[in-house]
Amino acid sequence: MVDRRKELEGLRDELIERFDRYKAHKEQKGGPLDKDMEDQSIEVVNDEVIEALQQEAENELRQVMHALKRIDAGEGDDCERCGEPIDGRRLVALPYTTLCRDCADLG
Secondary structure, rough: OHHHHHHHHHHHHHHHHHHHHHHHHHHHHOOOOOOOOHHHHHHHHHHHHHHHHHHHHHHHHHHHHHHHHHHHHHOEEEEEOOOOOOOOOOHOOOOOOOOOHHHHHHH
16 A cells, blocks of 8 residues: 555646646736737637646546545545455556446446
C-alpha cells in the first residue's frame, strides 16, 4: 500500500502541475485573436484542446484524491461498490481505481 500511496502522491503532484500549466496558458491568451482567419481558427482549436486537457487532468486528479482518501481510511485495496479486494494487477495498471473489474464493467 505504501508504494501505491507514493505513486498516487506523485501522480497527484504531476496532475496539479499540469492543471496549473493549462490554467496559465488560458490566462495569457486574454488578448484579441490574430487578424488572419486561419490563425484565428488555429487559436480557437488550440484553446479547445487545452480546455479538454485541463478537464481531463481535473477529473483524473479528483479520482487520485478519492483513492488517497480511501487509502487513509484503510479501504484502498477493497472495491467501494462490492467490498471485495481489488486485484493487485488492476491496482498496478490503474492505481487510482476504487472499483474491482467486475464492478467497473457494470458501469
